[in-house]
Amino acid sequence: xxxxxxxxxxxxxxxxxxxxxxxxxxxxxxxxxxxxxxxxxxxxxxxxxxxxxxxxxxxxxxxxxxxxxxxxxxxxxxxxxxxxxxxxxxxxxxxxxxxxxxxxxxxxxxxxxxxxxxxxxxxxxxxxxxxxxxxxxxxxxxxxxxxxxxxxxxxxxxxxxxxxxxxxxxxxxxxxxxxxxxxxxxxxxxxxxxxxxxxxxxxxxxxxxxxxxxxxxxxxxxxxxxxxxxxxxxxxxxxxxxxxxxxxxxxxxxxxxxxxxxxxxxxxxxxxxxxxxxxxxxxxxxxxxxxxxxxxxxxxxxxxxxxxxxxxxxxxxxxxxxxxxxxxxxxxxxxxxxxxxxxxxxxxxxxxxxxxxxxxxxxxxxxxxxxxxxxxxxxxxxxxxxxxxxxxxxxxxxxxxxxxxxxxxxxxxxxxxxxxxxxxxxxxxxxxxxxxxxxxxxxxxxxxxxxxxxxxxxxxxxxxxxxxxxxxxxxxxxxxxxxxxxxxxxxxxxxxxxxxxxxxxx
Amino acid sequence: xxxxxxxxxxxxxxxxxxxxxxxxxxxxxxxxxxxxxxxxxxxxxxxxxxxxxxxxxxxxxxxxxxxxxxxxxxxxxxxxxxxxxxxxxxxxxxxxxxxxxxxxxxxxxxxxxxxxxxxxxxxxxxxxxxxxxxxxxxxxxxxxxxxxxxxxxxxxxxxxxxxxxxxxxxxxxxxxxxxxxxxxxxxxxxxxxxxxxxxxxxxxxxxxxxxxxxxxxxxxxxxxxxxxxxxxxxxxxxxxxxxxxxxxxxxxxxxxxxxxxxxxxxxxxxxxxxxxxxxxxxxxxxxxxxxxxxxxxxxxxxxxxxxxxxxxxxxxxxxxxxxx
Numbered sequence: 013x014x015x016x017x018x019x020x021x022x023x024x025x026x027x028x029x030x031x032x033x034x035x036x037x038x039x040x041x042x043x044x045x046x047x048x049x050x051x052x053x054x055x056x057x058x059x060x061x062x063x064x065x066x067x068x069x070x071x072x073x074x075x076x077x078x079x080x081x082x083x084x085x086x087x088x089x090x091x092x093x094x095x096x097x098x099x100x101x102x103x104x105x106x107x108x109x110x111x112x113x114x115x116x117x118x119x120x121x122x123x124x125x126x127x128x129x130x131x132x133x134x135x136x137x138x139x140x141x142x143x144x145x146x147x148x149x150x151x152x153x154x155x156x157x158x159x160x161x162x163x164x165x166x167x168x169x170x171x172x173x174x175x176x177x178x179x180x181x182x183x184x185x186x187x188x189x190x191x192x193x194x195x196x197x198x199x200x201x202x203x204x205x206x207x208x209x210x211x212x213x214x215x216x217x218x219x220x221x222x223x224x225x226x227x228x229x230x231x232x233x234x235x236x237x238x239x240x241x242x243x244x245x246x247x248x249x250x251x252x253x254x255x256x257x258x259x260x261x262x263x264x265x266x267x268x269x270x271x272x273x274x275x276x277x278x279x280x281x282x283x284x285x286x287x288x289x290x291x292x293x294x295x296x297x298x299x300x301x302x303x304x305x306x307x308x309x310x311x312x313x314x315x316x317x318x319x320x321x322x323x324x325x326x327x328x329x330x331x332x333x334x335x336x337x338x339x340x341x342x343x344x345x346x347x348x349x350x351x352x353x354x355x356x357x358x359x360x361x362x363x364x365x366x367x368x369x370x371x372x373x374x375x376x377x378x379x380x381x382x383x384x385x386x387x388x389x390x391x392x393x394x395x396x397x398x399x400x401x402x403x404x405x406x407x408x409x410x411x412x413x414x415x416x417x418x419x420x421x422x423x424x425x426x427x428x429x430x431x432x433x434x435x436x437x438x439x440x441x442x443x444x445x446x447x448x449x450x451x452x453x454x455x456x457x458x459x460x461x462x463x464x465x466x467x468x469x470x471x472x473x474x475x476x477x478x479x480x481x482x483x484x485x486x487x488x489x490x491x492x493x494x495x496x497x498x499x500x501x502x503x504x505x506x507x508x509x510x511x512x513x514x515x516x517x518x
Numbered sequence: 519x520x521x522x523x524x525x526x527x528x529x530x531x532x533x534x535x536x537x538x539x540x541x542x543x544x545x546x547x548x549x550x551x552x553x554x555x556x557x558x559x560x561x562x563x564x565x566x567x568x569x570x571x572x573x574x575x576x577x578x579x580x581x582x583x584x585x586x587x588x589x590x591x592x593x594x595x596x597x598x599x600x601x602x603x604x605x606x607x608x609x610x611x612x613x614x615x616x617x618x619x620x621x622x623x624x625x626x627x628x629x630x631x632x633x634x635x636x637x638x639x640x641x642x643x644x645x646x647x648x649x650x651x652x653x654x655x656x657x658x659x660x661x662x663x664x665x666x667x668x669x670x671x672x673x674x675x676x677x678x679x680x681x682x683x684x685x686x687x688x689x690x691x692x693x694x695x696x697x698x699x700x701x702x703x704x705x706x707x708x709x710x711x712x713x714x715x716x717x718x719x720x721x722x723x724x725x726x727x728x729x730x731x732x733x734x735x736x737x738x739x740x741x742x743x744x745x746x747x748x749x750x751x752x753x754x755x756x757x758x759x760x761x762x763x764x765x766x767x768x769x770x771x772x773x774x775x776x777x778x779x780x781x782x783x784x785x786x787x788x789x790x791x792x793x794x795x796x797x798x799x800x801x802x803x804x805x806x807x808x809x810x811x812x813x814x815x816x817x818x819x820x821x822x823x824x825x826x827x828x829x830x831x832x833x834x835x836x837x838x839x840x841x842x
Contacts, residue, residue: 163631170573170632297537299584300566328789329539340539340789344580347570 035068039076040465050194051468052117052458063120063516070228071115071466080464082224083114089220095213096277110213111509114461116221117471117491118232124487124515127190127198130385131475132483133375135186138205138362139479140378142182146172146358156377157370161394164445165367166415167206167360169323171330175347178251179480182356185244185318186477187211187490190385192456199386201453201472203371205355205363207320210490210510211476212278215240215285217512218488233517235487240476241285243484247354248286248316250480254349262315265289265305267296269321269337279320293321298341303351316352323357365414365448366392389451393444402449403440406433409449411440424500426452455500460493460511470494472502473513487515519602520555520807521772523724525594525743527786531794534588540788543722543775544594545577550756551601552773560593576775576783592786597807602769611662612752620752621715630750633717637778639686640708640720645693649675655710662751665759666766668710672703673764678737685780700738700745700762701780707747707761708779717750721758722783723774726804738762741802743785746771772804 036044036058046057053064060068071079090109097110119127144151145162146169152159162168187208189201218237222229248264256262268279270292283290295306296314304311319326325335330343345351361367369390372383391398391409402409406425413421423436440447455470462469475489491513492502502508525544546554559567565581572578583590612620621630636642649655653671658664677697689705692698704720711718727740738744738760746760746768758768765771777783785800 159631163635173573297584298539299582301568329541329787340537341580341582344541344568344570348568 035072038072040071040079040461041459042465044459044466045468047454047457047468048194049454049470050192050196050456052192052456052471063118066232067116067118067228070225076464079114079461083461086112086114086220086224089223090216093216094277095216097274110216111493111495112213112217112220113469113493113495113509113511114221114224115459115466116225116512116514117458117473118514118516119473121516121518123198124235126384127473127475128485128487130198130200130383131186131188131477131485133379133381133384134188134200134203134371135183135477135479135483137375137378138186138203138371139180139182141374142356142359142362143180144378145361146182147174151374151377154377156373157367161364161366161370161445162361165361165364167323167358167364169358169361171343172356172358176254177356178253178352181251181479182359183362184247184251184354184479186355186479187474188477190473190475191388191453192473194454194456197386198473199388200371201388202365202368203363204474205359206322207355208474208476209275209278209320210474210492211240212275212281213510214476214486214488214490214513215281217490217510221512229514232514234514235517237486237488240486241282243478243486244282244318245286245288247478247480247484248318251316251352251354253315253352256315259315263305263313264316264318265291265296265314267291267293267317267319267321267339269325273320275320282318288318293325293335293337293339296339296342298339298345301341301345301348301350303339303342303345314351316354318354323360326353326357360415365390365412366394366445369448388453391449393440393447393449399440399444403437406437408452410452411436411447411449414446414448422501424452427500452500455494455502458491458493458511460495462495467497469497470500470502471511488513519769520597520599521724521726522805522807522809523594523596523598523772524801524803525596525724525785526801527592528799529590529788530797530799531588531790531792532796533792533794534586535790535792535794535796536586537582537584537792538587538590538788538790539580539582540590540592540786541578541580542592542594542786543572543576543578543783544592544596544785545579545774546596546598546723547576547773547775549575550773551603551768553599555597555599556595558593558595560591562589562591563587572782574776574782576777590788598772600769600772603767605767606662606751606754606757608660608662608666610753611660612754613660614657616752617661617716617750620750621717630717632778633719633750634712634715635778636709636712638781639689639705639779640712642709642713643688643690643693645690646706646709649693649706650710653710655714657714661716661749662754662757664714665711665716665749665751665757668707669759669761669766670764672707672761673737676703678762680739680742685784700760703761704745704747705779707759711749719748719756720777720779720783721746721748721771721773721775722777722780722785724772724802724804725760725763726770726772726806728770736763742800743774743802744771745780748776 053060055061090112095110096107151157183205187204190198191201192198249262252262266283297304303314305314321337324332325337327338327342328335329340372387375383391402393399409425411423457468458471459466460469471491471493473489473491478484491511493509493511494502495509545557548554559579561581563583565583567579567581569579679697682697683691683702692702708718722745725744727736748756748758751757759766775783
């Protein structure tokens, strides 16, 4: 089904001799290119996959001027809605309009079903893992996951030992990054179990695309995602704290680090969609182990906190001393069972990039099942022989810092300079526990509307999983796009964009 | 032997502050050779005192004072029975291979792991490595012999100078100046022995000081809380080493809290709202319980601090820059 390497090369040669009769070479696909990566739209050059046929035809039929106008309308809509993202490490601390691509990414129903069951399995296993390592540590005693890996993890919270969380759920909101490999299968690139962001862009993309392609959208039979905020609220309400008696409904708030956080737009958006208060640390106080919110009508008790603040900053009494974002005494209120936090404290241990390598074993250990979604092969640098291999192949591999996210602290071997590789070699040798390496993956590519034509760009997929009374996945997710030609980094913080993701009803 | 301990901590603020939230680790432990018979904690202004046990099994009391206040006074009174133990007998102490067996045979319990890894204050630095080299700090003789020697070497290499370092000073400060307080010596000893794979923990507590007339006077300050270490010696269990006073075993030591280092077990830890000039004064008296009831002595430790400068928006920005 998928274009072989030789066929791809043949096509590239043919491009230089345009065949205007072939639909692929008509605008906007005149310069569309293939390589060894899986192409989301085409099963072979010129032949779209069945679920992409209608979109393909629409694009061929639309005058390119029309497409350009649609793109401008979409961009303007993002600007007017204030959908922004702040890029760090830039002296100006720039807040940018989140780049959106006009062409939807389409996922057939059967593929989604597999993703859904794979992610449900994964979140169940990871929650059991967290409960275990913060209680009896069976998996450590049985030698499935090395103890040292857990105890040396920066995100392991000793304070959580022996503490019971509502329903035993540590991770209620999870965003898992999937990539599609050249063989067409999805694999998990990383789990984000702390404070995953991006879901507001999924909702915004949908809103805009519905306006831009109303007929196409209706005819395609796309699963809705608009109920995400309600599903999130239901999930949060399911986490009522142990000491919640009798009151009618739990008071849920969203705790944000503040306006300078890169995802502040999302915090305001979600709070508003759920109809709950958006608070900063200074808006809350703890008195006699109970959390209150300062309101214009006095103090009001808070039961569930959807916190978008990292563990380190959550409670200056308990964690980072100089945090001005947290609430002193919050952890004691949490320990007593007077307030719930989503996600729980200490979930970062399970999305540590070195623990990631053990997730298939974790799934087998707790569920007795084989993982439905595969992992990407991962080299652990604490292992001598693996480290030697990695140091010898730095120009081919991707090296990541285990505790980082957002595409920071990363080396992409094939695109690196000798100097960068030398720098990472030193860093790995100094702190092998801090890094892992993976083969440079050929992420699948999807057409994007850039410079007035369709161009292939690498994409990934981040579906959002909610775990309250049960596991819920809103059908869709955030398809992130590496907008720069040839780039493999899709993180928004590294200048990536996104596109709407259409999961088909049938 | 039964001891009575009176530990008073007073914070004063100028101008008054509000919303103080505080955690204290002041209740002596009841395990090993000691038993806490009574414990009383008073806080003024009045507050509801709640408690929990932390992951090391230490009892933590905590409270908050919501209204305006210019002073917080925490008074802890306890009586503790400490059984005197004979000094560890080197004939019974195991070898290095016994130690390795003890560490690896344990399943389920992870305490050793924590006490083998570097921690915030007890981690290796180039200064420490040089010091370790001078002391020939390596796996030689038996674990007990080596620790005994290290305990004495630290005692002899450093001058005990009250207030020469702060509670949060890195060990390099003491290593450079060759002076420090009990805390520094404990951290240095922990950082020296953990890389040899000897489980080692930090102990915060009190010590009963004998009269100055005795031939060997204790160096550590009477009237203050004290810190030392415990290391796992094969066949003997956890043995206390006090490098400040060159003592082994601990029949005059009263254990309050165990941790990886000071960061886990400060006697008091608090946060408040409002910028103020603050002062902290501490006084501790330890007396045999048949002596007259302890009276409060003038404070031995007074720390003045200027108001914390208002956080620049820049720091706030940095803290807000987390994401996933």
